[in-house]
Amino acid sequence: MAGGLNNYQYVKNPTGWIDPLGLSQCVGDCPGSALQHIPHEQREVYEEFKRHHEGMFKDEMSTVDAFETLRDGKSPWPIGYQPKTRLAEPREKFTMITNTGRGNYPxxxxxxxxxxxxxxxxxxxxxxDEWKPTLDRKVTYEVQKPFEVEYGPVGPQINKAADGSYSYLPGGGEQVKLLYKDYQNAVANADNDFTKDAYMKVVSNTKLPKVKK
Structure with missing residues (x-):
């Protein structure tokens, strides 16, 4: 249905199209719309984020705000989640992915x-990728003396690869945040003169397979 010059001038382009009910003023992304905030190369990842959080936000603008907050702030916890705190006890074990040669520096x-x-x-x-471009080592630590940890589910992240492409990492695993106060004594190493008062010790340091066989 072709537009006219006079009758439908409330639309952005009256010569190209019309909207008899006056319900819309543009095709695609309207100037000032919430989606305009998301760069085109991130749109697919945004839609995945939106599906993953369906029903959580009241409108598109709130969803976009949450996406941008996650993308830029990189919270380790799910949106709206408040982690719990407990005491890690001796002989308890935690596993961590580390860079090669960094097993004694968790x-x-x-x-x-x-x-x-x-x-x-x-x-x-x-x-x-920004935190660890390669995931090649798996280190298991055993607690030596009590310290506080926060714990809960892993929140999602927006990942930017080296080639500039984006992907959505859903999270969902279990995690702990280690809250020992003197980080330099987390594990005995050369930097702390191999302290006898470390919070943890390394019990295994193995190659992490790309895919479980």
């Missing part, structure tokens, strides 16, 4: 469960 997040392969680490533990 990060802050670990899993209370085994990590079967790199795909699980990337997707279920939502480890983005």
């Amino acid at each position: 990060g802050q997040f670990a899993s209370p469960n085994d990590i079967p392969d790199a795909i699980f680490g990337r997707n279920n533990l939502a480890i983005i």
Whole structure:
């Protein structure tokens, strides 16, 4: 149905199309619409995020805001989740993916469960390329003395690969955030003169397969 010059000038392009009921003023992304905030190369990932959080937000703008907050802030927990705190006890074990040669320098997040392969680490533990471009080592630590941890489910992440492409990492695994105060004494190593007062010790350090066989 062709538009006219006078009768439908409330639309953006009256010569190209008309909207007899006046319900819409543009085709596709309207200027100022919520979706305009999402770069085109991130639209597919945004739609996956939107499906994963269906029913959680009141409108498109709220969904876009949540997506941008996750993309830019990289919260380790699911949206709206408040992690719980407990005491890690001696002989308790945690598993962590580390870079080669960094087994004695653990990060802050670990899993209370085994990590079967790199795909699980990337997707279920939502480890983005920015943090660890290669997932090649799996280290298991045993607690030596009590310290506090936060625990709960792994939140999703928006991953940007080296080639500039984006992917959605759903998370969903279990994780703990290690809250020891003097991080330098997490594990005995050369930097702390192999302290006898470390919070944890390494019990295994193995190659992490890309896919579980």
